[in-house]
């Protein structure tokens with residue numbers, strides 16, 4: 001059991017003290033984490049679930065939104081103040097127990113979306129055969145803190161009806177022209193790599209139930225982190241950083257091909273991806289940007305010399321797991337800030353790539369391609385890159401924007417990149433529209 005002391009000076013006043021309690025939960029009650037999410041508005045469900053493990057939360061005990069270049073520092077400082085004065089009883093004591101915040105932060109400093117940390121009133125976590133329930137209240141005077149009786153399976157959410165897609169910031173042909181322009185800049189020597197993204201507008205006949213999207217993403221992309229925070233929802237295969245008891249891990253992805261659906265042919269395609277100099281070059285930039293950002297915080301690091309091929313049902317990626325031993329107290333959120341934006345979503349050199357993105361993409365990425373994840377009171381946590389994702393419109397929750405981007409290097413072909421971006425839109429498109437999968441979750 002951990003009891004944190006009250007009152008850490010020098011932090012912004014976080015408001016009333018947070019009271020948080022974690023108790024063990026019968027793992028059978030947490031067999032299906034997503035099914036525990038109650039119905040509600042798009043900003044209610046919080047999720048970070050992979051292969052049946054992770055965290056779900058709902059309700060708001062406390063929340064903070066921050067904008068501008070200081071948004072990470074502002075959120076971190078608020079979190080330290082909040083947990084520094086919190087009264088905590090943690091009977092489980094694992095990473096992710098005690099008070100936690102789910103968070104999502106905009107890609108760009110100047111985005112209107114900013115970044116938000118949400119401390120749910122109820123969190124259920126599962127790790128291996130252990131499960132727990134955390135309840136949090138910002139006002140200790142409130143009685144009737146929810147208990148295990150609140151943890152129950154809810155009826156399946158309704159699927160979206162009359163779903164229609166429309167061009168976002170740039171129609172596909174104009175986006176392909178932007179890719180061609182980026183290739184010209186790269187071959188002209190202005191930069192080495194830039195990631196260009198595009199968006200689609202989605203409309204439906206009723207407010208989107210985020211839980212439906214989570215269920216569908218989990219069915220088909222069980223090896224990804226299926227996330228929801230404040231109306232941002234997706235299934236990311238890319239882990240920006242995990243900090244757990246002094247160890248840091250980052251899964252870097254860059255270099256992509258589309259599977260053919262034929263196993264034998266896909267094996268040959270995977271082998272060609274692992275040898276493709278264009279993809280290896282693109283991957284190397286991304287790995288280097290992550291290793292360089294982690295190095296100042298680590299006493300030792302393991303940076304693999306060559307990537308492996310990660311198979312997803314819509315795409316295959318070159319992937320590298322970079323690991324390190326942390327030698328300072330930097331929190332997972334501040335590590336995410338140091339790593340963001342990696343060359344997997346920005347480019348090389350970073351400043352030039354960011355300027356080219358702002359000029360050629362002609363849209364605000366919002367929280368797409370920004371860090372999304374969670375942090376606990378010790379600073380441990382997991383932050384993915386918000387890819388294969390979409391955001392529910394706050395003003396009109398029957399509308400969404402979904403996003404996908406591609407790394408552009410000297411050898412990139414605009415038509416291929418357009419096809420790749422379409423393949424990366426498949427998870428969200430299918431979650432919104434496709435028929436339920438057969439019970440075994442396999443693709444037909």
Ligand SMILES: C=C(O[C@@H]1C=C(C(=O)O)C=C[C@H]1O)C(=O)O
Nearest residue numbers: 253254255256344404405406407
């Ligand atoms: C930018 C996205 O994906 C990123 C770009 C990749 C690439 O260009 O090969 C691969 C994985 C991600 O790092 C996206 O999915 O939107």
